Amino acid sequence: MTEKTDLEQYQEFVKERLKSLLDVVQSVSAGDFSVRVEIPAEADEFTALSVGLEKMIEDLIEARRVSEERMARLQAAVEEKERLLKTVGELSSPVIQVWEDVLVMPLVGAIDSARATRIMEDLLNGIIKYQAEIVIIDITGVPVVDTSVANHLVQTIKAAALLGARCVVVGISSEVAQSLVNLGVDLSGVVTRSNLQAGVRYAMEMMGLEVVPKKRVSS
Amino acid sequence: MEVPRIPILQIEDYLVASIQTALHDTAATRFRDDLLERIYETKARGLILDLTAVDVVDSFLARLTGDIAAMAGLMGTTVVITGLQPEVAVTLVELGVELKGVTTALNLEKGIAALRRMVGEGKHP
Numbered sequence: 001m002t003e004k005t006d007l008e009q010y011q012e013f014v015k016e017r018l019k020s021l022l023d024v025v026q027s028v029s030a031g032d033f034s035v036r037v038e039i040p041a042e043a044d045e046f047t048a049l050s051v052g053l054e055k056m057i058e059d060l061i062e063a064r065r066v067s068e069e070r071m072a073r074l075q076a077a078v079e080e081k082e083r084l085l086k087t088v089g090e091l092s093s094p095v096i097q098v099w100e101d102v103l104v105m106p107l108v109g110a111i112d113s114a115r116a117t118r119i120m121e122d123l124l125n126g127i128i129k130y131q132a133e134i135v136i137i138d139i140t141g142v143p144v145v146d147t148s149v150a151n152h153l154v155q156t157i158k159a160a161a162l163l164g165a166r167c168v169v170v171g172i173s174s175e176v177a178q179s180l181v182n183l184g185v186d187l188s189g190v191v192t193r194s195n196l197q198a199g200v201r202y203a204m205e206m207m208g209l210e211v212v213p214k215k216r217v218s219s
Numbered sequence: 220m221e222v223p224r225i226p227i228l229q230i231e232d233y234l235v236a237s238i239q240t241a242l243h244d245t246a247a248t249r250f251r252d253d254l255l256e257r258i259y260e261t262k263a264r265g266l267i268l269d270l271t272a273v274d275v276v277d278s279f280l281a282r283l284t285g286d287i288a289a290m291a292g293l294m295g296t297t298v299v300i301t302g303l304q305p306e307v308a309v310t311l312v313e314l315g316v317e318l319k320g321v322t323t324a325l326n327l328e329k330g331i332a333a334l335r336r337m338v339g340e341g342k343h344p
Contacts, residue, residue: 120309159305159308162303162318163325164301
């Protein structure tokens with residue numbers, strides 16, 4: 001049995017230490033942070049490297065923890081935002097029954113394509129739910145009515161007619177009236193009145209109803 | 220291979236037919252013929268076409284109902300279409316399909332009320 005030379009022994013020592021360090025590096029790359037660097041009691045050429053590597057692993061673990069915390073906070077913020085958006089969506093186009101067979105749909109705020117589609121759905125579902133024959137669409141709170149919104153409105157009114165309900169649009173401001181005419185929007189089939197009160201009066205007329213004062217009993 | 224006929228019911232002075240299956244070619248022609256026959260037999264003043272069970276209305280069905288309304292109208296019968304589903308209504312509007320000469324109502328009850336109003340007052344399209 002030949003004894004190893006000093007050189008061979010040194011080579012083995014280096015291989016061994018390098019292998020153990022490499023094992024740790026590979027584990028950490030694969031996401032396993034449970035492995036730690038072995039730092040021998042006696043200082044040797046590899047001590048500095050081992051200590052450095054160990055510190056780097058600890059920094060990595062800390063960085064990951066911070067990152068996970070941030071992700072959790074972001075996730076919570078996204079969920080909160082979605083909840084708020086849903087609430088806003090529910091608030092924005094309620095359908096209210098003000099009389100038998102008469103609905104009011106007050107619209108507030110800007111109306112984009114997505115909202116216009118929701119409004120149409122809510123209106124049609126409201127007609128079915130309340131068995132309504134007249135719907136007063138109040139756009140007092142809508143600041144801008146462009147061609148797209150106007151067309152959506154006309155489509156909605158036509159679809160409502162197919163369900164047997166008549167619509168009257170109220171609350172057109174002077175600015176909106178001007179822009180609608182200037183845009184050349186075809187509102188020929190659309191009944192309009194100045195405000196909600198006038199709209200209700202129209203509904204009553206259509207239903208053949210009138211409001212009269214109660215007879216006073218003279219004392 | 221017999222395609223079932225669509226039943227045509229009578230209530231008071233009116234006829235009611237509910238379309239439950241897809242109507243094409245022979246079935247559609249037979250339905251139209253049956254309807255006009257019954258109108259002739261009963262001298263019905265009103266006809267209600269109920270589309271509650273119809274999920275999809277294509278241009279064929281739209282034209283068929285328009286034709287039925289026109290033919291029945293010539294024979295002195297007012298036609299009311301009831302039960303159009305919201306999705307179908309939206310599709311019809313988006314496609315720009317007009318149901319000419321046809322009154323619509325939400326359901327059977329309102330359809331009959333509408334008929335009473337129109338026929339009772341002697342109105343005729």
